[in-house]
Amino acid sequence: MLKNTRNMLLLAGMGLCLTLSPTSAQTFKYKNAKLSTAERTADLLSHMTLEEKVGQLLCPLGWEMYTKDGNKVTYSQKYKELLDKQHVGMFWAVFRADPWTKKTLETGLTPELAAEAANAMQRYAVEKTRLGIPVFIAEEAPHGHMAIGTTVFPTGIGMASTWNPLLQREVSAVSAKEVRLQGGHIGYGPVLDLSREPRWSRVEETYGEDPVLSGAMGEAAAHGGGKGDLSNPYAMISTIKHFIAYGIPEGGHNGNSAIVGPRELHETFLPPFLQTVQGGALSVMTAYNSIDGIPCTSNGYLLTDILRDDWGFNGFVVSDLGSIDGIHFNHGVASSLQEAGTMALDAGVDVDLGAKPFAELINAVKAGTITETKVDSAVARVLRLKFDMGLFENPYTKPSQAKKEVRSAQHLDLSRKAAQESIVLLENKNNALPFSKSIKKIAVIGPNANTPYNQLGDYTAPQARESVSTVLDGIKAKAPNAEVIYAKGTAIRDTAQSDIEAAVAAAMQSDVAIVVVGGSSARDFETKYIETGAAVADETSLSDMESGEGFDRSTLDLMGDQMKLLKAIKATGKPIIVIYIQGRPLNMNWAQENADALLTAWYPGGEGGNAIADVLFGDYNPGGKLPISVPRSVGQLPVYYNRKVPKGHDYIESSISPLYSFGYGKSYSTFEYRDLSIKENGEAGFEVSFEVKNTSKLDGDEVAQLYIRDEFASTVQPIKQLKKFERINLRAGESKQVKFTLRPIDLSIVNPQMEREMEAGSFNIMVGGSSDDIKLNQKIEVKQSKMLPLYAKSSD
Incomplete structure (x- = not known):
């Protein structure tokens, strides 16, 4: 089923010459910026050894590629060895900081230092290696660049709640600029998986359950990221993921097989990816799951027949972290890492994120199990984008500019606007909202009322406390003359932290109680992580994290003592405003019935607390709409609105309809x-x-x-x-x-x-x-x- 015609035409069109040119770098044609990208790529390929070619297809983990001593940073010995011995051409998450990478605010990089580290890495690649090929730096950027000191926007599900592609375009443009200012070139995101399984741990990253909304937002993200025009100095290579049907795993288990037919793929799951490719995305990431017995990372029908031959995609395909390894270890359809690597390359994967199986391609070519022509095709796709981006002429960035423009006041204003538009008002009984600014006493209660990292979502680096506005911060700033009484009440999961009596006392002293509950994707240094970065959820790894990659759920109920807290505050007789900060649609049945007003802010980002206060006090009139249905119970699942006919009938115990349907959201206006x-x-x-x-x-x-x-x-x-x-x-x-x-x-x-x-x-x-x-x-x-x-x- 695989088609090799396009690969052969790519090489023939570049006039590939396999004879060696003179060894003097000054005579290399690929150094001539006046030549076309095709000519330069062909010439460079002609000078490369097999080992150098394979190196361009490797993308190892990047946060150990620099060393930091105070305010001085340079490339590490490990980086030097990877370039010297394996000729690596791409690194992932160099600037990433989180508990998995063991990079903190103290040990990680500021934007200025990140730019200096990138420059040091490029300087070694360009000046100290035989061919002087600059490296690509790929960064996580699903809702802002995952690095210290950057602008953090609402996660994908929040951006989808804005129903505003033009706003997504602006947000993605800022993310791209901040990635490029620090020396990055590739941004992982947007996530186009259709979320029809809310138990799945990565709902927060997606645009929800609908292909039309997801496609419009994805296309806008690719447009904002540069539309595929890499001559723009702030354009990045957008990597759309995960290809494909990753958001409907059996049982909600992350990475499990997806049960979906070919017609459903073509009608529903593929269109958002096609639209985003047409919008300028130049990289596609494979998915961990399998479909009909074929792992997506070795599925030539998807990666070659559809993506390249039918869609004409001319960027590169990158595996998800370790997903080529998974062909062997998880899916069991390859007997070794080398066989897994050849299967993935043959299917249409160009870059190995993790870099172990593709490192075996050298021996595979020598053994005759894969052709060097296949390797050449993949390398050409990577090199072409390096030439298009102008990295051979200008591989460096300006640290002073990164210091000045990353997380600028303008970017923060946009973050606040995005958070405002993402908030969905679900209930507002008797016009409980907005508050009068003459209100005297306000109780702010709950595990997500003043826990900064809980509102940022997964794939977020640690941020300085003053860089994050919580709900408590926002309310204090909005009502400086009011007495604001704070009580956490309980944690998300940990009942040992509960002090519901203090929360009740705070409510009793106040005119209204604002209770902020929900979930958390905040990684901590006690949680264990597997090699792919997914968190381990077991009795020895308890944290407040209940969402984010690896944290799949069997129920959607509030965890810990959160329901006890809500009921205790309700029993005080005080007006109760319930706000869900969450990564997936959690059970809201009690709040729908008992709260005077109910909102969801998803994970609203660094300006989320200010945006929520804007809505509570009427300085912003909410207009967000749900991009995903909110079920009444897991027994209803699946509950997405556009299920195939017949509609079905009510259950014995409950209605067939969701608690809140796709597209729903109230306003202070009518x-x-x-x-x-x-x-x-x-x-x-x-x-x-x-x-x-x-x-x-x-x-x-x-x-x-x-x-x-x-x-x-x-x-x-x-x-x-x-x-x-x-x-x-x-x-x-x-x-x-x-x-x-x-x-x-x-x-x-x-x-x-x-x-x-x-x-x-x-x-x-x-x-x-x-x-x-x-x-x-x-x-x-x-x-x-x-x-x-x-x-x-x-x-x-």
Whole structure:
């Protein structure tokens, strides 16, 4: 099934010459910046030994590549050895700091020192190695650069709650700039896994359960990261992950097999990746899971037939950390690391994150189990991007600029804006919110009320305490004349820390109690981690971490004594405002029934506390909407809104419907939808227009959502499917006409022959404020079927 044609054409098109050029570096053509990237890549390849080629495909762990002595930093002996002996061309997470890496605020790097470390590494690569090939530095950047002193934004699930791709574009542009200012080149993210399994530990990293919303946000992230134009000095190579169907593991176990058919892959799981590739992503990361018995990291149908041959992807594919090793150790379909490496390379993987199996490629080529031509193809993809980025001419960055511009005031303002837009108001009984600023006494209670790291999410480096605004910080700043009484009450998991009596006493002294509960993805130095960085959850590794990679759940209930705390505060009779800071949709049944107001802020980032206070006191009118359904219990799962028909019926014990459905979210404003009009527009499809009016006395945001239902199709279709959306701001009393175009691809399916087709027939067009709050609907008729490319662009 594998196709080698594209690999051969790549090399032939570059005019690859395998004869050796003179050894003098001055005569090497690849040093000539006036030549094309193809010519330079071909020439460089012609001078490389097999060992040097394989080195370009290795991406070992990077945080041991520098040494720090006070304010002086340089490359380490280990870095020198890796370049001298293995000719390594790429490193991962050089600037990463967290308990797994053992890098702290004291032992890690400031932005300025990070830039100096990167320069030292590049200087050795360029000046002290035979061919002078600069190294790539790949960094985690799913919601800001995972490094000390950077700007921390809301995690992916929070950004998806904004329903604002333009805002995601701005956020990704800042992340890219901060990565590049410090000497990095590749940013891991966005995460495009569809989260249909909330027990899974990595929901927080994703854009939720829907392919259209995920695709729009992913494309915006790639656009903000540079649109694939590496001539931009602040453009980074966006690595989209995980390819594919990683967010629906059996039992919610991270990395377990995914049960999904080929039609579902093509209709639902692949489109967000295609859209983001078309938006400029130049790197794709494989997934740990298997599909139908084939590990994704050795699946040539996915990585070559689809990604390269059908989509024309011209970037490079990188394994997830240790996922090539997993072909041997976890999946058991390779008898050795060397066989795992050859299987992955043959399938279409270009770079080995972890670097063990691909190090075996030298012996594999010599043994004849893989061809050097295969190696050349992968190396060419990596080198081409190094030339496109201009690293051979300018591999260095400016430490003084990094010191000045990373986490600038402008970037912090954007972080606060993103956090504001990500907050979802779920309940507001009797207009309990917003608070009057004349309020006298406020109790701020709960495990997430004043625990800074708990609001930052996984894949976040330690940040200075003054760099993180907690809910308590935000409220104190917002209401300087009020008496603010704080009591933690309990931890997330650890019941030994509980002091519910103190929390009750704080509530009794106050006019209102704000109780901040939820989860934590905050890594600590007591937790154990496996080689991939995933945390170990066992009785010997207890922390407050209940979400984040490796922390899968069997229930979605609040852990520890959090429910005891909520009930005790409710029993005081004081008004109770409940805020969930969380990485996955946790059980909110009690809060939905008993809280006077209920919000989720997900993991809102470094400015989260200020943003939450803005919402509580009415300086910001919440407009976020859920990108994932909130179940009533795990017994309902899966509970995503766009399940295939038939809808099903209620359980004996409970409703089939989620507690809060996809797209749901309240505002301090109210909105009215009217005047739906749908006009056929020939080959372009259908023009849909309607009016949204703010019927309140407060300015506010509304997310207008358009869903369709294919009434009768040749394959089973979803109950409803989001197709278009727009977040709009309306002044009090203002009306706005919203227009969407439904193109043939929006109305298409993958038919029984596995072809994309817009079938003739009836469609129900639904418009409203959420998937279960449809205000307007109208049927249209498609009179003539139309065949489309299986991987048509979103504009087709």
